Amino acid sequence: MTTYEAVIGLEVHAQLLTRTKLFCGCSAEYGAEPNTHVCPVCLGLPGALPVPNEKAIELAIRAGLALGCKVRTTSRFARKNYFYPDLSKNYQTSQYDEPIDEHGELVIEVDGVEKRIGITRAHLEEDAAKNVHGEGGGLHTVVDYNRAGTPLLEIVSEPDLRSAAEAEAYLKKLRDILMFIGVNDGNLEEGSFRCDANVSIRPVGQEEFGTRTELKNINSFKFVRKAIEYEIARQEAVVSSGGKIVQETRTWNEAQQKTVTMRSKEEAHDYRYFPCPDLPPIRVSEERIESIRASLPELPDAKRARYVEQLGLTPYDAGVLTGHPEIARFFEATLAALGDEKLGKKVANFIQSEVLRFVETRGLEATFPVKAEALAGLLALVEKGSINGKIAKQVFAEMVETGASAESIVESKGLAAVTDTAALEAEIQKVLDANPAQVEQYRGGKQAVFGFFVGQVMKATKGQADPKAVQEILRRLLG
Template structure:
């Protein structure tokens, strides 16, 4: 009988720290600047230049660690990882090795069989390399753009706790969400600010010892991660089933070919000659600083979803949609709070939450553009709350709210302003409605006769006429009541 294999997967994620400047110099890191315009002696590794750690980046790395339940080490050491490559200006990368900033965390992911805890081995701080641009110069020249060189990163090394591509994808998505909600990373896979390598091996089911692993690179989208891992599992199963052995190697994923291709074997692997960077004293972080960050840690998406279901009357589905981006979550909360008002009862808060959740999902979301950690809303949360308050108060109907919202987007005006200017306010003045009803009845005597003869279906006709006469502004309930009363009085 054929052996059944169990995949073992561990992910290493490189996440760019959301700092305005690089890890060891003051250069800006905005994406898309012309090549080699965001550089200085330090990141170009000119002779004599020295690195100075970016305090903001360290703070972000600690925030990430706290959100992932890591131990933050009060003393950690920067180490040099030595190798030659044109995109590595100094001939070494400043990273951390045996004494990283953070160790031992975890991330809980949802799987079909319930929540599952995935271990995090360590989170260390390091700098990014530059970018080699092939074939952009003359002929086969490779040019180097150092704008990215020295960008602050954290590497999050996960334990080999994942068992299939679904779990790997769930882990990555959850990790990205956590990092975005603590404001550490912008989650931008396309621009490479969130990158992943996967270590994949397989072993016969029931065997404890790990099989030989392959490291997969170039899997910078959720789709690629899934496809590369699935391909690799199948490939390794085929090799072992045919009686072969797996070679420990680094493989790259080619989307064009839909498969992983060998890059280098273990024998070709570099000896990185790590040693403590003598330019940088050990990084010392006080307990007080760590506690300060712990206390001021932002609420994670997971916590928001749970709380919202309890307090803001939303379903898990709603909450999941609304935590799709940290700024959308903030927006929802702000609008819900504004609509409920101060000192609202729990019931009122839940009712307001529900209304806002519905409106945001049906109307607001399609007008939002997100870019990294930023989001642009066409209409402020406060204005949306005002609009919904006007619906609640009966000034306009729910249906009219949608038109008003469209108007708010184009004019940037508040709902009350638009309603006032366009005379859209619902007519609730009974004398106005009575006058309109009387007018319609007088003009349609034959229809009135039909009603009297028992043909009640003509009511719809009258309502339509009255609404037209009031330009749709009449409160429909009042129209119905008054019409019935006046018809019966005929």
């Protein structure tokens, strides 16, 4: 029986985080009342002309550099001509043979194995409007042009992916990078990060590609994986039973848990691309490219490696803390406020065990229960020995609820550790005096009783005693 391998290439449309649209001054914000973010330019009114958004060009360069692309010093907008009502001019202003970014790559890791995935190109283009069908129960389709002209970066991978897992890893990696460099908010639900997948299969060892299908509109990582897995299995079943793959566009139907035909390639268009005569070539100097390169922040991979090597975090913890740019920022800010890198592991542990469950992310934004400086204030108290780890958790809960600082909570509730050795020694002596039998046992060689004394002391001091000090004094008094 022939074994097949899958060949997958991904096209990602990432909305660039600009305030305004690609060719006009309208707001690019999501979720406004229909047709309120529109003007003659994005409505394609006769006589209106596009003017490129410099910020979008900069973000496209930024993304290109972060993905290891060569940024073209001269690139060009081109018109992609086809009729559809969501396209106000009946052409989409995009880029064709001279895209802004080319020849990049991205390294993914699946099951501990690293793999290089080529990035063919990344180009600027305007988004289409949104067709709304059957509004108000009618048969009509209405169009909301708010989204028309929103800047997108279309990032096209080489057909280097061989499994659904690799595709998912690539997408997550790509999304992480774009979020960390502030180019895209990674919001799949609102459609600001969208993915189409080209999938084909071929017998293992065969050079040429099989006929591919294009999976469109997959709006979650889970669906990407399921859709590609399903599609590979479907194609194998078709080919194994002697059938032929039809080149077509398919979409993932979550209800039926399968991919279904959207349109066949016979309806494919000749897009009649040509350079947009309204827009001069985009010229970018080498100096500008280098200055943008210099402004790139630490990318997630480098950050993870640094957390492991420099801060001593486990790869898993480093992964969690770099899961969102704001979480990494919060971690680093807390550590910076503490002013001691050696505390990295402790800070990481506390954030993971206590803080993260309160953190909510939406796109690039994240809300934290306390400020990084406040958390640092709490952890500093632990370091000083003013409170122990257990009390710290209590204090943190109180901080979240009241917004008060760790110090004021510790003070007002009298939670400071009993560090006065004389007082502690008196407390311990009381415990020993109250339990002569156990003292005898210990001195008779029964070491296990030591824990009993510690417990009793902690109970007597309501947990505020520094356990280390307790142990020291106990040993001395018992010895």
